[in-house]
Amino acid sequence: xxxxxxxxxxxxxxxxxxxxxxxxxxxxxxxxKVELSxxxxxxxxxxxxxxxxxxxxxxxxxxxxxxxxxxxxxxxQVPIFAGLMNKLREKGITEENFSVGDKLVIAGLVSxxxxxxxxxxxxxxxxxxxxxx
Amino acid sequence: MFLETLIFCLAGIGIGIFAGxxxxxxxxxxxxxxxxxxxxxxxxPYSLAVLIVSTAITEIFxxxxxxxxxxxxxxxxxxxxxxxxxxxLEGRGYEAIKLAVIGGIGALIATLFLLSFFAxxxxxxxxxxxxxxxxxxxxxxxxxxxxxxxxxKMISASLIILLSGFLGIITLNSSLVNQQNVLFPVLTxxxxxxxxxxxxxxxxxxxxxxxxxxxxxxxxEIIKSIILGSIAGIIVGFxxxxxxxxxxxxxxxxxxxxxxxxxxxxxxxxxxxxxxxSLISLFLxxxxxxxxxxxxxRVLSELTFWDVFYLIGVICFSAGIAGILTLFLGKxxxxxxxxxxxxxxxxxxxxxxxxxIFALTGIFGLLIAFTSASIGLLCNYLGIRRSHCMGVLxxxxxxxxxxxxxxxxxxxxx
Numbered sequence: 001x002x003x004x005x006x007x008x009x010x011x012x013x014x015x016x017x018x019x020x021x022x023x024x025x026x027x028x029x030x031x032x033k034v035e036l037s038x039x040x041x042x043x044x045x046x047x048x049x050x051x052x053x054x055x056x057x058x059x060x061x062x063x064x065x066x067x068x069x070x071x072x073x074x075x076x077q078v079p080i081f082a083g084l085m086n087k088l089r090e091k092g093i094t095e096e097n098f099s100v101g102d103k104l105v106i107a108g109l110v111s112x113x114x115x116x117x118x119x120x121x122x123x124x125x126x127x128x129x130x131x132x133x
Numbered sequence: 134m135f136l137e138t139l140i141f142c143l144a145g146i147g148i149g150i151f152a153g154x155x156x157x158x159x160x161x162x163x164x165x166x167x168x169x170x171x172x173x174x175x176x177x178p179y180s181l182a183v184l185i186v187s188t189a190i191t192e193i194f195x196x197x198x199x200x201x202x203x204x205x206x207x208x209x210x211x212x213x214x215x216x217x218x219x220x221x222l223e224g225r226g227y228e229a230i231k232l233a234v235i236g237g238i239g240a241l242i243a244t245l246f247l248l249s250f251f252a253x254x255x256x257x258x259x260x261x262x263x264x265x266x267x268x269x270x271x272x273x274x275x276x277x278x279x280x281x282x283x284x285x286k287m288i289s290a291s292l293i294i295l296l297s298g299f300l301g302i303i304t305l306n307s308s309l310v311n312q313q314n315v316l317f318p319v320l321t322x323x324x325x326x327x328x329x330x331x332x333x334x335x336x337x338x339x340x341x342x343x344x345x346x347x348x349x350x351x352x353x354e355i356i357k358s359i360i361l362g363s364i365a366g367i368i369v370g371f372x373x374x375x376x377x378x379x380x381x382x383x384x385x386x387x388x389x390x391x392x393x394x395x396x397x398x399x400x401x402x403x404x405x406x407x408x409x410x411s412l413i414s415l416f417l418x419x420x421x422x423x424x425x426x427x428x429x430x431r432v433l434s435e436l437t438f439w440d441v442f443y444l445i446g447v448i449c450f451s452a453g454i455a456g457i458l459t460l461f462l463g464k465x466x467x468x469x470x471x472x473x474x475x476x477x478x479x480x481x482x483x484x485x486x487x488x489x490i491f492a493l494t495g496i497f498g499l500l501i502a503f504t505s506a507s508i509g510l511l512c513n514y515l516g517i518r519r520s521h522c523m524g525v526l527x528x529x530x531x532x533x534x535x536x537x538x539x540x541x542x543x544x545x546x547x
Contacts, residue, residue: 007510007514008511008514008515011507011508011510011511011514012507012511014503014504014507015296015504015507015508015511018500018501018503018504018505018507019296019299019300019303019504021500021504022300022303022304022309022497022500022501022504023303023545025307025309025497025500026303026306026307026308026309026547027545027546027547029307029308029309031308032308044312044313045311045312045313045314045315046308046311046312047307047308082536083533083536083537083538083539084538084539086536086539087539087540087543109308109312111312112427115430115431122306122538122539122542123538123539123542123543124539124543125543
């Protein structure tokens with residue numbers, strides 16, 4: 001009985017220590033900085049930061065915003081899903097603030113949708129917009 | 134055309150066996166290489182599609198061998214480790230494999246039958262279901278907790294769901310490990326490693342495997358499990374976010390929970406049903422629902438009714454051959470296992486799995502596996518079901534569909 005309690009306690013402590021270490025590593029690990037042209041299928045599943053000019057913008061009826069970024073003739077899609085758009089609206093950023101020609105610094109996970117590469121931002125801090133005056 | 138189809142089908146079956154047997158190898162890991170080969174050798178699009186489909190189907194069947202015999206599952210078969218291993222330790226390893234094959238073949242027939250009659254209904258359900266998914270998963274979690282007997286066990290179950298849920302939020306949203314491989318250390322840690330560690334600590338040995346090939350489950354129960362698995366597989370196919378493991382968790386609680394044999398039939402049915410529906414959903418709703426169907430969409434771009442018909446033929450042929458091969462391997466492997474020292478074997482498998490985790494996911498993968506294994510073992514010592522560890526996928530799914538992901542990630546600064 002005592003052995004069982006001890007093992008339970010050991011496992012619980014190991015779980016907590018492990019979670020704390022993973023969490024600390026996660027918050028300290030910055031996304032890889034890459035040029036838009038360097039993003040390839042090899043980076044799928046990785047977190048990256050990149051920047052480019054908005055060359056296409058589409059507002060979806062479900063509340064999503066689909067952007068295409070371009071830099072040095074390389075393009076990548078940036079879907080901003082409804083959940084994140086709602087959070088951006090709370091900060092005073094709406095679809096109207098994203099205009100074709102604006103510079104966007106984006107962080108997110110590289111993934112693939114229908115053969116196209118995309119960067120998916122997941123939180124407000126992942127999006128930095130620089131307006132072109 | 135026929136000969137070419139046959140050759141690519143057999144090649145796919147070969148690749149599927151490799152992906153199914155080797156721990157950590159998954160069809161999604163191999164797909165980029167398959168597509169690359171297709172470009173290099175200029176395969177015809179249909180030949181490439183045949184290769185992908187036959188690999189995917191074979192892997193589903195053969196993967197039960199590595200999850201049941203050595204406790205190294207993929208996401209889709211993670212929950213089979215427990216009932217499968219239980220049967221192996223009862224001397225019924227071959228029966229476990231046989232049940233998985235019966236479930237898969239049965240679900241293939243049942244899914245095709247269901248889809249031919251209800252395809253349009255699924256199309257409508259696909260559109261209206263999305264806003265309600267997180268409520269459905271919350272209901273399942275509540276059901277999982279209250280189904281434990283006693284207050285202490287309910288609290289323990291909640292703790293495990295919280296711990297695994299937090300693990301899921303961090304690992305599935307950070308760049309610690311490549312997101313394509315992250316489920317390998319997580320699920321092997323939660324389900325595979327604890328099984329092996331407990332086997333070593335309890336000095337378990339593989340008993341002499343039963344010579345009789347009979348199934349200790351009624352035909353009625355098999356049919357019920359196949360139908361349940363097929364329906365759940367189709368649901369996984371059209372509901373966004375609900376994965377095979379989530380559906381298996383629900384089914385485990387809704388129908389005949391605790392009965393290892395019927396659960397294995399159902400789980401195999403869900404896997405096959407999902408793969409078939411994922412392919413057909415390309416034609417029905419134009420939306421791929423699995424790694425293989427994404428690849429097929431890329432190869433064939435627009436799927437016609439006759440393309441689907443052709444690929445269903447490939448699925449049926451591959452499933453038949455894969456089923457026979459799985460049964461063959463399932464009969465041979467336990468006989469070798471009973472001759473070796475099981476503790477030594479478990480230790481070797483743990484070392485091999487950890488090496489694979491390190492090779493695929495690095496030092497952070499090992500840290501994730503260590504943490505996951507601690508949570509998995511905690512279930513054992515608390516005396517509750519290890520399926521509560523599925524919180525690792527269920528909790529992040531709830532957050533995503535409740536649109537809470539941005540808030541949680543900002544708060545946690547991940």
